Structures are given as C-alpha cells and as structure tokens.
Amino acid sequence: MSDLIERDKRHIWHPFTQHQTERDPVGITSASGAVMTDTDGREILDLISSWWTITHGHAHPPLVEAIASQAAKMSHVMFSGFTHEPAVQLAEGLAEKLGAPLSRVFFSDNGSTAVEVALKIAFQYWRNRGETKRTKFIAFDGAYHGDTFGAMAVGKGSGFFSLYDDLLAEVLVAPYAPTFLGDDAVENNEDAAIAALEAIIDHSGDEVAGLIIEPLFQGAGGMRFCRPEFIRRVTETARRAGILVIFDEVAAGFGRTGSLFAHQQCEVKPDLICLSKGLTAGMLPLSVTVMSDEIFNAFCDEDFAKALAHGHSFTGNPLAAAVAVKSLALFEEEATLDKIAEIERSHRLFAASLSRHDEACRVRVCGSLLAFDLASEAGTYKSKASLGLRDFYLSQGFNIRPLGPVVYLMPPYCITEAQLSRAYDGLLHGLNQL
Ligand SMILES: Cc1ncc(COP(=O)(O)O)c(C=O)c1O
Known part of the structure; x- marks a missing residue:
C-alpha cells in the first residue's frame, strides 16, 4: 500500500463509502483532458467526468488561466453589501443564455444548496x-x-433516505416516466404518470408550493431518461394549478443532454432552475438558483422579514464565478455543443451493438450520456456484477461508477473518438467477463 493511501486511511472519511468493505481509493496525482494519472503513473480514462462535473476537460488551460488571473486580483469578498465583476458578469451571462423570465441569480456552493x-x-x-x-x-x-x-x-422517491424519514418535510411523490431505445410502452407510461400527477394535484394542489423535477434524465436515481414531451406535460399540469415549477439541472445543465440546458429541448421554462457541477466546468464548487423577477419582487418589501434570510460564507466566490464565466464563453469559442453531438453520434452507433449483448438491456442515449441496465441484475441495488465490471474496467484503465445494476458513461466533452472507441471495446470486454 502506498504511503498516500496509508495516510488517507488513517484520517479520511470518504463520501458514499462503506469503509469496512470498499476497496482502497486510487491516489490521483494529475489530470488533463479526459485522463487522470494515478500515483503509479498509470493513466485512467475518466468516463464519468469526476461525478459529472468536468465538461471541457481536466485542467483545461483557458480555465486554469481564468482562475489564476482572478486569484491574482481578488480571491474572495463577502457577498452581502459587496459585489464584484465576475459575479455580475456570470449572472448576466446566465440570464442571457437562459432567456426571460429567468433573470435573477442567487449564488450558493453546490447542487444540494441550490436545491435548498x-x-x-x-x-x-x-x-x-x-x-x-x-x-x-x-x-x-x-x-x-x-x-x-x-x-x-x-x-x-429515490429510497436512499428512508433512515431520515421522521426528519423530512412532507413531499408528495409522483411517478416519473423513464424510457429507453426501442421502448414501445413509453406513451402509455407517460399517460399513466400524468394521470397520477393530476390525481395528486386534484386532491392537494392548493397545498403545494412547488414541484421539482430533473429534466430529461434522473441521475443518481438510476440514469432514468425521459422524453421532452413528459417534462412539458408535467410543467403544464403543475402550472394549471398555480404550482411553481423547479427544474433541477444540477447534473443535466451545461451540455450533458446535447443542448446547453436540458429544458431547451422540452419547449418549456421553469419558474426556478438549479445549476451546479458543470457551471464551473468542474473546476471549483459553485451553484446558482435562477428565477424570474416576478418571484424576486415578492421578497422586496420595507420589512426585512420578507427578505430571503439565506447565505453562505463563500456565496458568489470570485474565483468560481470567473471560471464559470470563461466556461460559458468556451461553449461558443470551442463549439462545445458540436463536440457533444459527435459523442452522441458515437454513443448511438455503439448502442446498436450493445443492445445485442446478452448482459445489456434498456440501452439509452441522451447527448453525452449512454446508460444501460445489467440484464442479470436488473432491479437489485447492491449489484455484485456491476461492481465486478467496475473493478475489471478500472484494471484496464477506465473509470466508471455504476448505480446498482445501471452502468453509464458520461465523459468530458474533450474525449477523442479514439478514446471513446477504446472505452467501448473495454466495456464489451468487461461484459464478456461477467
Ligand atoms: C440532479 C442533482 N441534483 C442535486 C445534486 C446534488 O449536488 P451536490 O452533490 O453538488 O450537492 C446532484 C448530485 O449528483 C444531482 O445529480
């Protein structure tokens, strides 16, 4: 065991980790483009963009430069009673890209706080x-x-948090309508899900403040993809009852689904949207909740009690804002959406052969994302087969992190055709070992 791992094991508590049974962590010393290098000098292709954060690539030079030049000017300043150029520029850029009425930006530090x-x-x-x-x-x-x-x-509704049920606010859970390539039941499933949502709203709609949904795909819940039509119908159904609609694009934003924002494919806009992860291209922690001025105005009053009494020490951090501004600009400077379209084309070609493999079912593709369920383990969360696949794949120099029986690829947009093709071959090789 290397010195780094020994020191890690002495003091560190890792996220989402059962330390009793989990294998030792991999020490990473550098990362560039789509490749991470470990302490033994071995290259590992990052096929899940380091928890879905890296967009343009690890240590992409224009982003490194944006942080360095901002750090030399001003690294942080409190954001209540003070403001600065990077935050204002980022808010302007997001308002322009999101379009009216989403024009008012509240900063926080990660996806969870953007949702809070x-x-x-x-x-x-x-x-x-x-x-x-x-x-x-x-x-x-x-x-x-x-x-x-x-x-x-x-x-x-994910089932992850039942331990804390007694402490959680009241939430009405409606069915999602997941789909996959060649799914001929999708329209019926969507009709049933919308009917169930309507029943919830008929019964309790006037007690509901807001509805929150992940547009186009549910991430951690199992890479469940839905059609744009479903998101549009959900939004229209909620709006008819006066319910505020919140889109959580923490994972889906910044190109993952093929468009800059996922909801742009759904022809509806939310009342509030949550963004993080790709906001800074994965370089620094930052998130935003963006809403209409109509919502903002409801908080403006002579009485402080009507203000939003919420904030964090690092709200609107200038380094994070500066790199987010640069990342947004790169989408045009480097024609990033074209790169994502190329990845999607490759995924779709590979999906055809993957669908023929006995071990893969419910194959699905959306923008830079490709996902499938392991046929032998569908429905079980503690999937030994997927962990075996993960470990085998890592031994071949590829990093994935299956969600139970769900295996997915979500590479950074800089991944090359040759790297993707190696990843596909390695994945088929891994499936053959199961
Ligand atoms: C859709 C969605 N919302 C919120 C979060 C929480 O983000 P964070 O881990 O940055 O708190 C995640 C994280 O994976 C996510 O996928």
Missing part, C-alpha cells in the same frame, strides 16, 4: 404573498436532489 435555496424561495414566495396553505412539494419517484435535509425530502 429553490425550495426555501418557493415556500417563502407564497408566505410573502399571504398564502399560508402552500407548504408541500411534489417530487418524483427515483428523484435525487442532494443530501441536505430539504434536498433529501424531495429525493425521498
């Missing part, structure tokens, strides 16, 4: 307007929105 902020705003919006009955939220089965208490409450 959205939930608090939706709740307080109704209070500030004198409507005290709207205290509940609608969320979806299989949804994951983060690990803080509000986020866990709306993520209760």
Whole structure:
C-alpha cells in the first residue's frame, strides 16, 4: 500500500463509502483532458467526468488561466453589501443564455444548496404573498436532489433516505416516466404518470408550493431518461394549478443532454432552475438558483422579514464565478455543443451493438450520456456484477461508477473518438467477463 493511501486511511472519511468493505481509493496525482494519472503513473480514462462535473476537460488551460488571473486580483469578498465583476458578469451571462423570465441569480456552493435555496424561495414566495396553505412539494419517484435535509425530502422517491424519514418535510411523490431505445410502452407510461400527477394535484394542489423535477434524465436515481414531451406535460399540469415549477439541472445543465440546458429541448421554462457541477466546468464548487423577477419582487418589501434570510460564507466566490464565466464563453469559442453531438453520434452507433449483448438491456442515449441496465441484475441495488465490471474496467484503465445494476458513461466533452472507441471495446470486454 502506498504511503498516500496509508495516510488517507488513517484520517479520511470518504463520501458514499462503506469503509469496512470498499476497496482502497486510487491516489490521483494529475489530470488533463479526459485522463487522470494515478500515483503509479498509470493513466485512467475518466468516463464519468469526476461525478459529472468536468465538461471541457481536466485542467483545461483557458480555465486554469481564468482562475489564476482572478486569484491574482481578488480571491474572495463577502457577498452581502459587496459585489464584484465576475459575479455580475456570470449572472448576466446566465440570464442571457437562459432567456426571460429567468433573470435573477442567487449564488450558493453546490447542487444540494441550490436545491435548498429553490425550495426555501418557493415556500417563502407564497408566505410573502399571504398564502399560508402552500407548504408541500411534489417530487418524483427515483428523484435525487442532494443530501441536505430539504434536498433529501424531495429525493425521498429515490429510497436512499428512508433512515431520515421522521426528519423530512412532507413531499408528495409522483411517478416519473423513464424510457429507453426501442421502448414501445413509453406513451402509455407517460399517460399513466400524468394521470397520477393530476390525481395528486386534484386532491392537494392548493397545498403545494412547488414541484421539482430533473429534466430529461434522473441521475443518481438510476440514469432514468425521459422524453421532452413528459417534462412539458408535467410543467403544464403543475402550472394549471398555480404550482411553481423547479427544474433541477444540477447534473443535466451545461451540455450533458446535447443542448446547453436540458429544458431547451422540452419547449418549456421553469419558474426556478438549479445549476451546479458543470457551471464551473468542474473546476471549483459553485451553484446558482435562477428565477424570474416576478418571484424576486415578492421578497422586496420595507420589512426585512420578507427578505430571503439565506447565505453562505463563500456565496458568489470570485474565483468560481470567473471560471464559470470563461466556461460559458468556451461553449461558443470551442463549439462545445458540436463536440457533444459527435459523442452522441458515437454513443448511438455503439448502442446498436450493445443492445445485442446478452448482459445489456434498456440501452439509452441522451447527448453525452449512454446508460444501460445489467440484464442479470436488473432491479437489485447492491449489484455484485456491476461492481465486478467496475473493478475489471478500472484494471484496464477506465473509470466508471455504476448505480446498482445501471452502468453509464458520461465523459468530458474533450474525449477523442479514439478514446471513446477504446472505452467501448473495454466495456464489451468487461461484459464478456461477467
Ligand atoms: C440532479 C442533482 N441534483 C442535486 C445534486 C446534488 O449536488 P451536490 O452533490 O453538488 O450537492 C446532484 C448530485 O449528483 C444531482 O445529480
């Protein structure tokens, strides 16, 4: 065992890790483009963008430069009563890309806090307007929105948080309508899910402050993809009952699904949107909750009690904001959406051969994402086969992190055709070993 791993094991508690049974962590010394290098000098292709954060590539030079030049000017300043160019520029850029009415930006530090902020705003919006009955939220089965208490409450449909049930706010869980390539039941499933949502709203709609959904794919809940039509119908159904609609694009934003934002394919806009992960291209922690001025105005009053009493020490951090501004610019400077379209084309070609493999079922592709279920283990979360596949694949120089029986690839957009092709071959090799 290397010295680094020994020192790690003495002091560190890793996230989502059962330390009793998990294999030793891999020490990483550097990362560039789509490749990470470990302490033995071995190269590992990062096929899940380091928890879905890396977009343009690890240590992409223009992003490194954006952080360095901002750090030389000003690294941090409190954000209540003060402001600065990187934050204002980022808010302007996001408002322009998101389009009206999403024009008011609240900064926080990660996906979970962006969701907490959205939930608090939706709740307080109704209070500030004198409507005290709207205290509940609608969320979806299989949804994951983060690990803080509000986020866990709306993520209760994932089943991850039942231990904390007694501590969680009341949430009404509606069915999602997942689909895959060649699914001929999708329309019926969507109709049934919308009917179930309508029944919830008929019964309790006037007690609901907001509805939260992950557009186009549910991430941690199992890479469940849905059609844009479903998101549009959910949004319209909620709106008819006056419910605020929150899109959680923490994972889906910044190109993952093929468009800059996933909802742009759904022809509907939310009242609030949560963004993080790819916001800074994975370089620094930062998140935003963006909403309309109509919502913001409900918090403006002579009385401080109507203000949003929420903030973090690092709110609007200038280094993170500066790199996010540069990342947004790179989407045009480097024609990033074209690169994602290329990845999607490759995924679709590979999906055809993957679908013929006995071990793969429910193959699905959306933008830079490819996912499938292991046929022999569908339905079981503690999938030994997928962990075996992960470890074998790692031994061949590829990093994935299956979600139970669900295997997926979500590479950084700089991945080359040759790297992808090696990854596909390695994956088929791994499946043949099962
Ligand atoms: C859709 C979605 N929302 C929220 C979160 C929470 O983000 P974070 O881990 O940055 O708190 C995640 C994390 O994976 C996510 O996928």
